[in-house]
Amino acid sequence: MNLNTIVDVKRPESFDKVEWGEGHAWLAGGTWLFSEPQVDTHTLVDLERFGWPALTVTEQGLDIAATCKIVELHDFKGPPEWRAVPLFDKCIDAFLMSFKIWNAATVGGNIIMSLPAGAMVSLTAALEGVLTLWPRKGEPRQIPVVDFVTGNHQNVLQPGELLRSIHLPASALRKRFAMRQVSLTHLGRSAALIVATVDDNDDNFLLTISAATPRPVHLRFDKTPSAAELRGAIDERLPADAWFQDVHGSAPYKRHVTHYLAEQVRAELA
Numbered sequence: 001m002n003l004n005t006i007v008d009v010k011r012p013e014s015f016d017k018v019e020w021g022e023g024h025a026w027l028a029g030g031t032w033l034f035s036e037p038q039v040d041t042h043t044l045v046d047l048e049r050f051g052w053p054a055l056t057v058t059e060q061g062l063d064i065a066a067t068c069k070i071v072e073l074h075d076f077k078g079p080p081e082w083r084a085v086p087l088f089d090k091c092i093d094a095f096l097m098s099f100k101i102w103n104a105a106t107v108g109g110n111i112i113m114s115l116p117a118g119a120m121v122s123l124t125a126a127l128e129g130v131l132t133l134w135p136r137k138g139e140p141r142q143i144p145v146v147d148f149v150t151g152n153h154q155n156v157l158q159p160g161e162l163l164r165s166i167h168l169p170a171s172a173l174r175k176r177f178a179m180r181q182v183s184l185t186h187l188g189r190s191a192a193l194i195v196a197t198v199d200d201n202d203d204n205f206l207l208t209i210s211a212a213t214p215r216p217v218h219l220r221f222d223k224t225p226s227a228a229e230l231r232g233a234i235d236e237r238l239p240a241d242a243w244f245q246d247v248h249g250s251a252p253y254k255r256h257v258t259h260y261l262a263e264q265v266r267a268e269l270a
């Protein structure tokens with residue numbers, strides 16, 4: 001859509017060249033920005049010319065630039081010992097996307113949107129991702145994805161702050177994983193997206209619940225839990241009012257499918 005409140009689009013080459021003011025918005029893929037009126041925004045600051053490399057493999061893990069496109073993440077092939085890399089495609093498949101969104105949307109834009117059905121939130125939370133944020137003033141700061149998102153379309157980003165990158169630690173990428181996703185309708189938004197990861201020797205079992213809750217939730221266990229332990233932990237952590245209710249599913253439905261799918265991923269890894 002044409003955004004008739006926009007009077008300027010800036011294309012800086014680096015962060016320190018940006019003169020930020022009220023009414024400015026970072027422009028990444030633009031798939032959400034151009035999908036609805038932005039009445040409070042008059043200036044877009046395009047990230048494209050920052051020229052950040054999309055994906056960088058190091059011994060410590062994978063660094064994903066905020067500007068990495070969904071299609072670039074889809075094409076990534078990691079070292080063979082990173083057994084969790086196939087989870088990238090599984091989460092990308094859960095993203096309700098047209099051809100345009102597939103080729104234009106960025107990983108960072110999806111995380112900043114912080115929607116319950118944000119597939120890149122689910123992916124990076126499940127793989128214990130840590131975000132690097134560049135505030136307008138002051139030093140860069142790091143925050144785990146699971147703490148960054150605070151609710152439906154809510155997060156801790158400050159005005160003018162920029163998401164620079166997402167780090168997925170090698171220790172998480174080496175883990176075995178199991179994933180399940182369900183939608184009320186064919187090709188609909190996720191009602192629940194559940195991932196479990198575990199080390200060899202059955203250590204460090206991590207369950208990530210997303211889409212069914214307003215923000216991603218981690219449940220950690222030293223060893224793979226029993227079915228009863230997992231069920232109890234979910235109920236203890238998520239009371240009846242902790243589920244995300246919308247047109248894509250009622251709260252009781254989301255609680256029900258979370259229990260059902262969590263048991264499936266637990267059993268698969270056990």
Ligand SMILES: Cc1cc2nc3c(=O)[nH]c(=O)nc-3n(C[C@H](O)[C@H](O)[C@H](O)COP(=O)(O)OP(=O)(O)OC[C@H]3O[C@@H](n4cnc5c(N)ncnc54)[C@H](O)[C@@H]3O)c2cc1C
Pocket residue numbers: 025026027028029030031032033034035047066067094095096097098101104105106107108109110111112113115117118119161162163164189
């Ligand atoms: C038909 C349709 C279906 C969609 N389906 C889904 C879905 O299933 N799940 C879902 O989560 N979303 C969905 N979306 C919303 C959106 O397209 C995606 O979230 C997409 O990933 C946003 O990425 P983008 O790069 O296009 O972001 P943009 O549209 O460019 O930006 C989105 C927001 O993030 C800010 N931003 C972008 N990058 C940064 C950065 N690096 N630092 C700080 N702020 C930044 C922008 O200022 C803006 O506020 C859908 C949209 C459409 C139109």
